[in-house]
Amino acid sequence: MKYTFFATAGRGLEDLVAKELQEMGIKDAKALRGGARFTGSLEDGYRATLWSRMASTILLSLSSFKADSNEAVYNGVRRIPWDEHLSLETTFAISTTSTRANLNTHFVSLKAKDAIVDQFRKATQERPNVDVENPDLAIQIHIDKDLTTVYLDLGNPGLHKRGYRVLSTDAPIRETVAASILVRGGWPELAKQGAAFMDPMCGSGTFVIEAAMMAADIAPGLGRVDLGFDRWKKHDQKAFSGLLQEAQERRDKGLETLGPIHGTDVAGPAIAAAKRNAEAAGLAHHVHLERVPLMNVRPPAPTGLVATNPPYGHRFEEDAAAVHYELGEALINEFIGWKAAIITGSKELGRELGMRAIKTFNVDNGPLRCIQINFDIQPERIFHERR
Ligand SMILES: C[S@@+](CC[C@H](N)C(=O)[O-])C[C@H]1O[C@@H](n2cnc3c(N)ncnc32)[C@H](O)[C@@H]1O
Structure with a gap:
């Protein structure tokens, strides 16, 4: 299955992130404002979360639709088959960003949450819970003009969290x-x-x-503790384990020299x-x-x-x-x-x-x-x- 991904990047880092993805073998990575878009298999998306040193996170696109109101966002989010992505026991959180759009991002997040909850309630009379601090699945919505895209955040809570920052001093750099x-x-x-x-x-x-x-040659994500996708219903542990093993071998070899x-x-x-x-x-x-x-x-x-x-x-x-x-x-x-x-x-x-x-x-x-x-x-x- 081919997915569309968006690697988000800090201002000015878009080209570097696109080049980094290309060097990983993701040939169609293209720098855009705010990050780089690419297509590929789920394994490509996992590889990006494991090996990107500069992307802020890797988003997997679930759906894109035109929406110019909160209601339209609600309808678009409700059309996504959420039971393919999470179960009643999975917690989730939604955040929304926008460019060139008039919709209030906070209300959009609330509407999208209602859409997911209503879909589950209708089917099962029960609903999954929201956990804003530490969700099993983080859903990101981006609105650009009238185009809304719903993403699963594969790098939640952020690829900068490599797992090694145990102690901090004044003003550590990201x-x-x-x-x-x-x-x-x-x-x-x-x-x-x-x-x-x-x-x-x-x-x-x-x-x-x-x-x-x-x-x-150590993958920056090798020590990450929280992964954005291990509670996702479509998570492919076999593909991820293969990537981890390859990264461990590359690390062992790299440390020798x-x-x-x-x-x-x-x-x-x-x-x-x-x-x-x-x-x-x-x-x-x-x-x-x-x-x-x-x-x-x-x-x-x-x-x-x-x-x-x-x-x-x-x-x-x-x-x-x-x-x-x-x-x-x-x-x-x-x-x-x-x-x-x-x-x-x-x-x-x-x-x-x-x-x-x-x-x-x-x-x-x-x-x-x-x-x-x-x-x-x-x-x-x-x-x-x-x-
Ligand atoms: C902005 S911090 C560096 C943060 C670091 N890049 C990190 O990510 O944690 C600046 C550092 O310069 C050190 N520093 C200030 N004056 C110094 C000096 N004269 N000699 C050596 N280190 C000094 C401080 O102790 C402080 O740790």
Whole structure:
């Protein structure tokens, strides 16, 4: 059976997600606003939930219909044979998003819920329950103009929940965003050559873990605890088990050739959290995490990639500038020959690093609009007048 899927993506990540899906063998993946659409078997959809590092979730389309009122949405949702998807014991939740439409998304969700409940009641006099916090099945409705699409969310509660974030520190970066920064920083190509990786302000270790998973060919979804589809009536456990087994074999092989992956931070609790998270990711013996202040950081190899997320809190602009200056000093003094991908809050803070960028990208980091700045750390790219 051929399904239509939509891989949702953060703003600006649509092309990266489409390319990532194509590299997985999903040839017709096409970037659209908000994500990438693709068609394929259920196994293709599962593969995307297991291997996409940058998609927010993978939606499986159940039905699409024209609807310009809440009643029309109700009728369209009611036409879906829900007993093929859930039983009376299955809990569900519905959320709705819209673009270019006038319908109130909250009311649409309520109407859609009524449609499902009424369909079950009519057939059985009973109804399945709603669980907004932790549903067995998450249903997403998207309305674009007058076209309503009802999806099953295969990646609920979100593909960024890889299962390794046991402890957090201040302002951890979202896993999917960290992965996109590594991709744009050229890490997949460098990692294939066995290059070294360093995050000298690693906090809870997100970049370190994501970089190690990419380099060791570890599926980001391998450690996910909650799956969006294991209580779905059409779930194909055999297909999913096959994918899991393949991912385990690729991980075991990938870990054999992993290059040096290091994370350091000045704060003890940050390193404790990073170690705990690396352990949860099965990487405790494969990455090096140590409490070291920036000025004492030394590269683990002659070349590699630095990816980091220095503090850029808006309330402490001056402190943030000083930390950026210090990071620039550390990179210029010790990391000549390396590349760097740094996410920061503004161009002004980026200038404090003291090097000319080779490329910049806009990045949404939660509610903050940030920039990623890529550097080749070479003597000719340093602003000598500022040093
Ligand atoms: C925004 S957080 C990084 C969050 C991290 N990317 C994560 O996902 O958890 C910035 C980190 O920089 C560290 N830091 C600040 N000043 C530092 C310094 N001088 N040397 C080393 N680390 C420093 C902080 O302890 C904090 O963990």
